[in-house]
Amino acid sequence: MKLLVTGGAGFVGSHSVNALLQAGHDVTILDNLSTGHRWALQGCELIPIDLRDTYHLNRKLKGRGFEGVLHFAAKSLVGESKNQPAMYYQNNVGGTTNLVRAMQAADIQKLVFSSTAAIFGNPISDLIDEEHPKAPINVYGQTKLVVEQMLQAVTQSSNFSATCLRYFNAAGANNTANLGEWHEPETHLIPNALRAAAGTGNPLTLFGDDYPTVDGTCVRDYVHVDDLASAHVAAIEQMDKRGAFGTYNLGNGNGYSVKDVIAACEKAVGTEIPHTIGPRREGDPATLVASAQKAHNELGWSPKHEGIDEIAQSAWNWECYRRDSLA
Ligand code: UDP
Numbered sequence: 001m002k003l004l005v006t007g008g009a010g011f012v013g014s015h016s017v018n019a020l021l022q023a024g025h026d027v028t029i030l031d032n033l034s035t036g037h038r039w040a041l042q043g044c045e046l047i048p049i050d051l052r053d054t055y056h057l058n059r060k061l062k063g064r065g066f067e068g069v070l071h072f073a074a075k076s077l078v079g080e081s082k083n084q085p086a087m088y089y090q091n092n093v094g095g096t097t098n099l100v101r102a103m104q105a106a107d108i109q110k111l112v113f114s115s116t117a118a119i120f121g122n123p124i125s126d127l128i129d130e131e132h133p134k135a136p137i138n139v140y141g142q143t144k145l146v147v148e149q150m151l152q153a154v155t156q157s158s159n160f161s162a163t164c165l166r167y168f169n170a171a172g173a174n175n176t177a178n179l180g181e182w183h184e185p186e187t188h189l190i191p192n193a194l195r196a197a198a199g200t201g202n203p204l205t206l207f208g209d210d211y212p213t214v215d216g217t218c219v220r221d222y223v224h225v226d227d228l229a230s231a232h233v234a235a236i237e238q239m240d241k242r243g244a245f246g247t248y249n250l251g252n253g254n255g256y257s258v259k260d261v262i263a264a265c266e267k268a269v270g271t272e273i274p275h276t277i278g279p280r281r282e283g284d285p286a287t288l289v290a291s292a293q294k295a296h297n298e299l300g301w302s303p304k305h306e307g308i309d310e311i312a313q314s315a316w317n318w319e320c321y322r323r324d325s326l327a
Helices: 011-022 054-061 078-083 085-105 139-157 189-198 225-237 258-269 293-299 308-326
Strands: 002-006 026-030 045-047 068-071 110-116 161-167 169-171 204-207 222-224 245-250 275-278
Touching: 002 011, 011 026, 011 068, 011 225, 054 085, 068 085, 068 225, 078 085, 078 139, 085 110, 085 139, 110 139, 110 225, 139 161, 139 245, 161 225, 169 225, 189 204, 189 258, 189 308, 204 258, 222 225, 222 308, 225 245, 225 293, 245 293, 258 308
Parallel strands: 002 026, 002 068, 026 045, 068 110, 110 161, 161 245, 169 222, 204 275
Antiparallel strands: none
8 A cells, every 4th residue: 555654753653664664565754853763764755744734734645645644643751741731732633633634635534543551541450441441641641532532533524534553562673674762862661771771871760669569660561563563554454344433452461560671671681770769750550551352353463572571672682773873
C-alpha cells in the first residue's frame, strides 16, 4: 500500500516504518523533526511539516494517492504534559483533528492511531482489557482519549475507518536496522538506567518505592518496539476486514517493577546501576499491565519478545551503537 507515516522519524514510528518497508509497503514520512531524527528516515521521502500547519498539510496530502495513514506524531511525556497542557492539547488533539480533516479532503479513509495505556488511569483490575474504564490521571492520557473519542465519532458519520493501538511501555530496539530510542532530554526508565550504568547519563533516581506493588516500585508492561511495529502492519493491512472503528491494547501481559527493570539492565550491561530513591512522579499509576487477548484474536498479533532481559539487552546494544556511531 502507499502509506503516509506521521512521526515516522521517532521511536515507535521508525520501527514501524521498518516493518512496513519489510512488508513491501511504499512509505512517505511526515515529521517536523522536533523530536524525530534524520538518521531514522530509512531512505523514505520526508515531508518536513508540522501538523498544526493546516495550509501545508492539506497541500501535501492532496493528489498523492495515499491509501492510509499511520499517525505517530505526538507529544508523549507525562511530566511535560502536566506543565504545558495547552501545548499538549494543541499538538495531540489539534494536530490529529487537522490530520483527519486533511485526509478527508484528500479522500484518504484509513487511519491507525498511536494511543496509550495512559487513557486508563489507575486500573481497577489486574489485567487491563479494552473495556476497562477510561479515567486518565495525566494530561497526556486525556489528549489521547479525546482523540480516540473524536475518531470514533468521525467513523460513525462517514466512510472513515480508524484503529487505535494502545501501547503499554514501548521499549527495546531493532539492532539489525540500527534503530532505537533517543530523546533529549531522556525521561524513560530503560535508557536512563543504561546511561547511568555506562556513566554517560545522570545518576538514576527511582521514582517512589511506596506503591502498593510487590516491591513498592511501579509495575509496567514493557513491550518490544518491534512487536508494536508488527501490530501496525497488521492493523493497516487488515482494516477492510474489520468494523470502521477498533481499539486494541498492546502489551505482553507481564508486569515488571522498576527494580526488576534495573536488574535486567544490570544483567545486560554487566555492572551494577547506582540509584537513589526519590519521591513519586506525579501522574504515575502504580500498575499498568495489558490484556492483549483482543489483538491476538482479531489482529492475529502476539508479541515475539516477551522477556524483560531480551528487551534490556536490545536496548543496551542500541545504546552502545548510538553512543559510538551517532552521538
Ligand atoms: N522511572 C523511574 N526513574 C526514571 C524514569 C522512570 O523510576 O528515571 C519509573 C517511572 O516512575 C515509571 C516507570 O519507571 O514507574 C516507567 O516510566 P517511563 O518514563 O519509562 O514510562 P511511562 O510509564 O511514563 O510511559
